[in-house]
Amino acid sequence: MNKKELVYVVSDSVGETADMMVKAVASQFNGKEVNIQHISYVEDVKDIKDVIDMAKNSNSIIAYTIVISHLKQYLDQKSREVGVLAVDLMNPLMEVFIQKFKKIPTGEPKLMRKLDDEYFRRVEAIEFAVKHDDGQDSGGIKLADIVLVGVSRTSKTPLSIYLAHKGFKVANVPLVPEISPPDDLFEIPKNRCVGLIITPDKLNEIRRERLKNLGLTIQANYANLERILEELDYAEKIMKQIGCPIINVSNKAIEETADLILAMLKKRGTFYHE
Structure with a gap:
């Protein structure tokens, strides 16, 4: 040769x-x-x-x-x-x-190229979810395909990562009475935002278990039922101001909640990956 x-x-x-x-x-x-x-x-x-x-x-x-x-x-x-x-x-x-x-x-x-594009889209979405987790870099709210809001321990982070694996850019924002939510939450189309709520007893149970795992006293304010009721009441008021759909995650698996979110956003006409 x-x-x-x-x-x-x-x-x-x-x-x-x-x-x-x-x-x-x-x-x-x-x-x-x-x-x-x-x-x-x-x-x-x-x-x-x-x-x-x-x-x-x-x-x-x-x-x-x-x-x-x-x-x-x-x-x-x-x-x-x-x-x-x-x-x-x-x-x-x-x-x-x-x-x-x-x-x-x-x-x-060109099907291989489509598969490659799908892979890189998912990688980009996962990186986005990590960067904009738990209210970090709130500027990402306007860039997100889906924005999740709710009090602490309503599965916002695992849901964000799960949806990211499906190619969606997800930002999640914690709602805390002492901290005003970002203005961008009220400026994005309400059909791109989803509120996550949970029953007080279930949240109390989850938070008490969380404190035990961290080696902290379960008497902390974080797991106090009165405090939990205050947080949930505040969160629902914010969700109503935003006008976003609300899902109760009390007894739902991550996959089930994610399917509900995607079905809800698809029905409302939000951009959707097949």
Whole structure:
């Protein structure tokens, strides 16, 4: 293999898969690099014809990952007719999938790119949730897809992280009688905010357990029932001012509450990830 030899890497998407496979194979031939010419995002027969002509004139190989059926068929047929070696890098594994799982491939290009975009969207959402947890950096309220408000121990943080894993940017804000809520809470569309409430007895139970885990006395004001009633009353007043929907999380799992939030926001017309 010499440096003048070419491989045309052809794809109806980016062509990263074909590129990596060609390089992996080329590395087995004395470690010499093959000269790769990328032809990405092919969309019609003319693109294929041009590649075949170039490969024929340069005595080159075509390595391709094309899932659009009529383009693949055209490339296979025309390359055989003119004597150009064309290798379908996906077909062997695709055929095994068809036989094993008894399903037909979608034939839709760029799906890997969509998966990558989905992954990075989730990572970004998780970073956002961490940065804007528990009222930190209140400037994120206007940037959030969902804003959760409620008193301490109403599952705001775990809900934020759970929703972030679904790709939503979530900020959560604690409501405390001694601290005025951020002005932005009253300025964002009310259908992007959700209030979380809980029964006094359940909250008392959760807070007492929390204090025990921290090695603190359960007599602290944090778990005092009178204080809890004061906080819940204050929180509900703020939620009513905002005009946001309210969910009672007393006996709900995180997943159940999250499903309710998404269903509620979808019904109200808030942007929603399928």
